[in-house]
Amino acid sequence: MTTDTIFALSSGRPPAAIAVVRVSGPHAADALTVLGGKLPEPRRAALRWLRHDGALLDEALVLWFPGPNTETAEDMAELHLHGGRAVVAAVLAALAKLPGFRPAEAGEFTRRAFANGRLDLTAVEGLGDLVFAETEAQRAQAMRQFSGALSGRADAWRSGLIEALALIEARIDFSDQDVPDDLVSPALHVARELVEEIEKTLADEHRGERLREGLTVAIAGPPNAGKSSLLNRLARREAAIVSPYAGTTRDVIEVHLDLGGYPVTLLDTAGVRESEDPVEQEGVRRAKARAETADLVLWVVEAGDSFLIGRAKERSDVPATAQGNEDKNQWIIHNKVDLSPGRAQLKDQKREFTISALTGQGLEPLVSDLAAFTRDALSAAEPALVTRERHRVALRETAAALSRALAVGGSGQEELIAEELRLAARALGRLTGRVDVEDVLDMIFRDFCIGK
Numbered sequence: 176m177t178t179d180t181i182f183a184l185s186s187g188r189p190p191a192a193i194a195v196v197r198v199s200g201p202h203a204a205d206a207l208t209v210l211g212g213k214l215p216e217p218r219r220a221a222l223r224w225l226r227h228d229g230a231l232l233d234e235a236l237v238l239w240f241p242g243p244n245t246e247t248a249e250d251m252a253e254l255h256l257h258g259g260r261a262v263v264a265a266v267l268a269a270l271a272k273l274p275g276f277r278p279a280e281a282g283e284f285t286r287r288a289f290a291n292g293r294l295d296l297t298a299v300e301g302l303g304d305l306v307f308a309e310t311e312a313q314r315a316q317a318m319r320q321f322s323g324a325l326s327g328r329a330d331a332w333r334s335g336l337i338e339a340l341a342l343i344e345a346r347i348d349f350s351d352q353d354v355p356d357d358l359v360s361p362a363l364h365v366a367r368e369l370v371e372e373i374e375k376t377l378a379d380e381h382r383g384e385r386l387r388e389g390l391t392v393a394i395a396g397p398p399n400a401g402k403s404s405l406l407n408r409l410a411r412r413e414a415a416i417v418s419p420y421a422g423t424t425r426d427v428i429e430v431h432l433d434l435g436g437y438p439v440t441l442l443d444t445a446g447v448r449e450s451e452d453p454v455e456q457e458g459v460r461r462a463k464a465r466a467e468t469a470d471l472v473l474w475v476v477e478a479g480d481s482f483l484i485g486r487a488k489e490r491s492d493v494p495a496t497a498q499g500n501e502d503k504n505q506w507i508i509h510n511k512v513d514l515s516p517g518r519a520q521l522k523d524q525k526r527e528f529t530i531s532a533l534t535g536q537g538l539e540p541l542v543s544d545l546a547a548f549t550r551d552a553l554s555a556a557e558p559a560l561v562t563r564e565r566h567r568v569a570l571r572e573t574a575a576a577l578s579r580a581l582a583v584g585g586s587g588q589e590e591l592i593a594e595e596l597r598l599a600a601r602a603l604g605r606l607t608g609r610v611d612v613e614d615v616l617d618m619i620f621r622d623f624c625i626g627k
Contacts, residue, residue: 193258217239233256312554328560333603336599366581401511
């Protein structure tokens with residue numbers, strides 16, 4: 176039973192027009208009666224002068240939410256203050272002096288909502304993703320998860336599992352009584368349908384996880400080809416240092432973009448060349464490693480260079496992604512066309528673009544194709560249900576246990592079938608947080624905001 180009453184600033188960092196302080200726990204009403212003098216009507220805002228130890232703190236709107244019909248299923252209160260730093264600090268200091276009150280830990284409001292049955296784990300994770308969503312596609316996916324897209328499907332699967340298990344256990348427990356002889360076949364039929372549904376859900380090319388993290392696009396190429404200038408042009412800000420001197424970029428620079436509502440992480444890498452400088456050698460090693468693992472590589476060369484994909488195979492300084500490997504996504508960017516005015520713009524060339532990162536010439540088709548590439552990679556007719564590796568592991572374990580139950584086969588092995596069905600139900604329960612989840616709670620809540 177929770178005995179502490181927690182409080183935290185739940186709005187943005189001050190100064191701001193309004194600051195919202197949330198309180199949850201058995202003594203939440205004291206935050207309003209001690210500071211404001213009178214408890215307002217439930218769920219109706221009231222204007223109060225807040226005082227503590229004889230000092231006037233602020234004029235605020237206060238709200239009272241009696242449990243259990245609240246976000247945390249506990250008594251809750253909110254103080255809507257003027258959003259100055261001193262005002263917020265004074266109110267938080269006053270709350271800390273009240274008996275049984277303490278500042279909330281990161282994610283503690285949501286953790287109490289989970290502990291009290293208001294949210295399951297997939298909804299908690301969806302809420303976390305919603306807070307950190309940077310693009311429209313990420314917001315939509317997080318909202319689906321928060322509103323129960325995966326947990327609803329999991330509950331339906333769990334109901335089917337319970338149905339199958341009930342049939343098997345009826346056969347075990349009442350084998351000497353008047354029950355149908357063949358209860359195993361319908362139970363295995365249910366198990367077979369569940370396996371097919373779960374495996375179909377898992378066969379999504381990890382779209383949910385990729386959308387959460389965003390596609391990775393590496394800008395690579397030889398020194399002084401204009402990689403950092405291209406990064407800055409795409410980011411629309413000076414994210415990377417641009418210099419005429421080779422080897423300026425030593426480490427990998429990351430920039431997060433929103434391309435048509437989809438997330439992209441753009442990487443500016445060190446110029447790939449032979450060098451005696453150990454620091455630059457490390458930069459080149461990292462550049463090649465990131466290019467190898469990127470979803471797309473933009474290999475940048477000067478427009479006057481005679482670089483061709485086919486000839487890249489003969490160059491030891493070119494990563495495999497830029498060596499004509501059709502299994503990898505790589506585009507050739509002929510940069511600095513402004514310095515070669517006689518060079519014609521490439522048209523209808525597969526994976527090749529002619530641009531000027533300095534003037535912006537040719538950038539529009541490149542950005543348009545990048546947005547289309549991202550959309551095609553991350554979108555699908557049916558939104559992904561699985562958005563985290565934890566979900567995938569739980570569903571794999573469920574499907575594996577169901578497959579073992581099917582492999583056991585017909586009558587006479589009811590005890591073995593029942594055990595595998597129990598294991599499947601337990602794995603599915605871990606998905607939503609019904610069983611054995613204490614070991615993952617800290618990991619889930621560690622990145623939550625204070626006050627959420």
